[in-house]
Amino acid sequence: MSLASREALASARERLDALADNTAVDAAKLAEELAAVTALLDREVSLRRVLTDPAQSGEAKAELARRLLAGQVGEECVELVGGMVRSRWSRSRDLVDAIEELASGADLIAAERAGDLDDVEDEVFRFGRIVASNPELRAALADKVADRRAKAELVRELLGGRANPVTERLVLRLVTAPRGRSLDGGLNALSKLAADRRNRMVAEVTSAVPLSDQQKQRLGEALATLYGRRVHLNLDVDPEIIGGIQVRIGDEVINGTIADRLAEASRRMAG
Template identity: 70%
Template sequence: MNGASREALAAARERLDALTDNTSVDAGSLAAELAGVTTLLDREVSLRRVLTDPAQAGEAKAELAQRLLGGQVSGTTADLVAGLVRSRWSQSRDLTDALEQLANLADLTAAQQRNALDNVEDELFRFGRIVSSNTELRAALTNRAAKVSAKGELVSSLLGGRADATTERLVTRLVTAPRGRSLEAGLESLSKLAADRRDRMVAVVTSAAPLSEPQKQRLGAALAKLYGRTMHLNLDVDPEVLGGIRVQVGDEVINGSIADRIEDAGRRVAG
């Protein structure tokens, strides 16, 4: 993607991260609905062109998307799609490419929430190696004359019960809707998304009062050094924390004052 499309996708990925950081949002269901919208816009080219028409007001396009999707998908999905069509896209196809990527990211996030992301990444890699070494299997999976249902059944026979459900869903979508890509390119793209997602950690930070920008930057930097990964801070305010701070990263919980914990993190890094 270039120019406006790259910026629109980056903003959409930030919105997706904010949504999936909320434990009340089912990332797996969100992924399935986004994949369904991708299929719809791939099929309805004229609709996709209307939703990406730079001559139309962004709010008007968002309202159209909401009307079309209302009752068909969750409000969360409809709002996310509406935000996408408000943005400017360099070309019409970029919108569906972005939707597909968001669907895959949501599925990978669901796997991460189950502590299964490493397995999914490994399974995608191994599946790619198997396909590249078996010309008959590759031909069957990429046969344009084969029915979509037959390809889906083949993937199920290969991965069902043997791989994580997320891996099976991702590979099934890729095989049944390659969208002009080679199987190898699609698997490589999925593996990269999984690796990118694995390098991102989320810290749930609860403080007695809103943190200042310098405090957020100091805490984020200290946690990133401590855990060795990019850290996203999900901030919450609870007066009962009594002037201190509570930080949860995965299953690990850190309690204490802001100053003490940042200094402690610095000492642990230095040591």
């Protein structure tokens, strides 16, 4: 996103957070409504262009959004979308991407209120690992020509009754309406969004053997000191790294594995 769209998205996030402070707002219902608006604007290219047209006043665009959505979704959703179309967007598609993010954010607010945000965050990560390790499953879920209902049923078979309902809803929307994203990329984005909800960074930690509770606590404290904010640990075990740990935060990798040291020693000897 360009600067204008990033600023508009930041404002929309603040408005969503303000709504989240009102416990009378049904966050799960708001998520469903925002997802419906996302689907509408994704289909109606001309409509989203009108709603992001810089030649039109913000009030005129907000009034158009209200006329279209009133009676179809709740007042909170109407006001949220109205505020977004008042902002300036560099591309019409950025508006749709932002509404979709807010739909996921509203679902995460519902999980947070229920005390389930950590569970949802972990389940999204674990589901991503399962998909990454199963090429046939990934192909089935990412198939662009497959029937959406069939893919939705597959997700329900995998997660229904085994995962938090919020996790299931997030994954269902991603699988049935990827909107050009890869499955892996979409799951990573959801994981980051959940972490941001708690103002934390996500560290993917791979070790040769499971870490003890004390090791996890020490690692979390060390990373928090290093990055100046809380860090959530997504833990994975891979015996092939032999020993030590590998920590990935975004594009940065902190590698302390024995396998990596052996590889470095081999490179030096070869040189």
